[in-house]
Amino acid sequence: xxxxxxxxxxxxxxxxxxxxxxxxxxxxxxxxxxxxxxxxxxxxxxxxxxxxxxxxxxxxxxxxxxxxxxxxxxxxxxxxxxxxxxxxxxxxxxxxxxxxx
Amino acid sequence: xxxxxxxxxxxxxxxxxxxxxxxxxxxxxxxxxxxxxxxxxxxxxxxxxxxxxxxxxxxxxxxxxxxxxxxxxxxxxxxxxxxxxxxxxxxxxxxxxxxxxxxxxxxxxxxxxxxxxxxxxxxxxxxxxxxxxxxxxxxxxxxxxxxxxxxxxxxxxxxxxxxxxxxxxxxxxxxxxxxxxxxxxxxxxxxxxxxxxxxxxxxxxxxxxxxxxxxxxxxxxxxxxxxxxxxxxxxxxxxxxxxxxxxxxxxxxxxxxxx
Ligand SMILES: [Zn+2]
Numbered sequence: 001x002x003x004x005x006x007x008x009x010x011x012x013x014x015x016x017x018x019x020x021x022x023x024x025x026x027x028x029x030x031x032x033x034x035x036x037x038x039x040x041x042x043x044x045x046x047x048x049x050x051x052x053x054x055x056x057x058x059x060x061x062x063x064x065x066x067x068x069x070x071x072x073x074x075x076x077x078x079x080x081x082x083x084x085x086x087x088x089x090x091x092x093x094x095x096x097x098x099x100x101x
Numbered sequence: 102x103x104x105x106x107x108x109x110x111x112x113x114x115x116x117x118x119x120x121x122x123x124x125x126x127x128x129x130x131x132x133x134x135x136x137x138x139x140x141x142x143x144x145x146x147x148x149x150x151x152x153x154x155x156x157x158x159x160x161x162x163x164x165x166x167x168x169x170x171x172x173x174x175x176x177x178x179x180x181x182x183x184x185x186x187x188x189x190x191x192x193x194x195x196x197x198x199x200x201x202x203x204x205x206x207x208x209x210x211x212x213x214x215x216x217x218x219x220x221x222x223x224x225x226x227x228x229x230x231x232x233x234x235x236x237x238x239x240x241x242x243x244x245x246x247x248x249x250x251x252x253x254x255x256x257x258x259x260x261x262x263x264x265x266x267x268x269x270x271x272x273x274x275x276x277x278x279x280x281x282x283x284x285x286x287x288x289x290x291x292x293x294x295x296x297x298x299x300x301x302x303x304x305x306x307x308x309x310x311x312x313x314x315x316x317x318x319x320x321x322x323x324x325x326x327x328x329x330x331x332x333x334x335x336x337x338x339x340x341x342x343x344x345x346x347x348x349x350x351x352x353x354x355x356x357x358x359x360x
Contacts, residue, residue: 008262008326008328009259009260009262010259010284012262013260018328018330018331047285048284048285057284057285058281058282059279059280059281059282059283059284059285061279061280061324061339063337066335066336066337066338067337067338068337068338068339068340084326084335084337086326087284087285088236088257088279088280088283088284089257089258089259089262089263089264089291090233090234090235090236090239090257090259090291
């Protein structure tokens, strides 16, 4: 089964592309997809998706099509679905310098 | 509700090209004239929010922005000028806006939003547009807007991407429903393109105009995701968190009063 993953903001910079097609086993659910993406893009992406204990980051937003879903959503993904992953972004004020965690 | 102010002949002529907008008209213009908006930071995004609201004929703007202008602000902060490097940003913004529309009432605060000033500033206005670059400030503003039940237009940008949502406390998810914690940040600076900041600022101004005048459909319970690198605009639905530490009590109150 193939789905399309869209990466927004910091996630796009971490992965190096705005979107990609991902092959998943039949019946795979969102947490399976997120773990698979973390393995496929070692380095920054796993830190943006998971915290130090391996739990999903609470401020990660996930959309299937145009609807927000919980990242732990157990519904099986379907062929051709577009999954958008988003980390929050802030404003465009003066030279924002945000300390790295 | 205070009665809507009448329009002077000059105000009617100034707004002439928008009075014929369907669903807006003279009553919409009078609503704007009687309304006030707080803009948190008038940098790359907020400059354009303020500019467009001044152009639209808003009655009163409260601008909060700390610090003096630097050369590297000038790729996006359109209310400033090159000669103003080293001078107060918010004062320059006010000068430009006064020259542009002298009928506008302006209040300036030479500081960003803080725990100390946020309740006072939100209390002065009908609506807030938040353009702050730091999550701490945005979550603080969200908390106060929810507390005072003021509409909040929240806009953000990153590189060639931008996001916009409109929050009506008790009716839509709040910012903390979306982002209960600041994100993990691995960059020390984030890239800003002036035209992207300006675009989302203009859209935020339009959201404010719509809410204040009763025009069209604001982005309630929706997040607009703009990606100007590939020119896609996607409107996605967002949900409240039942355990949201900021707005859950409002929902309980609403549920209690409606049943
Ligand atoms: Zn909330």
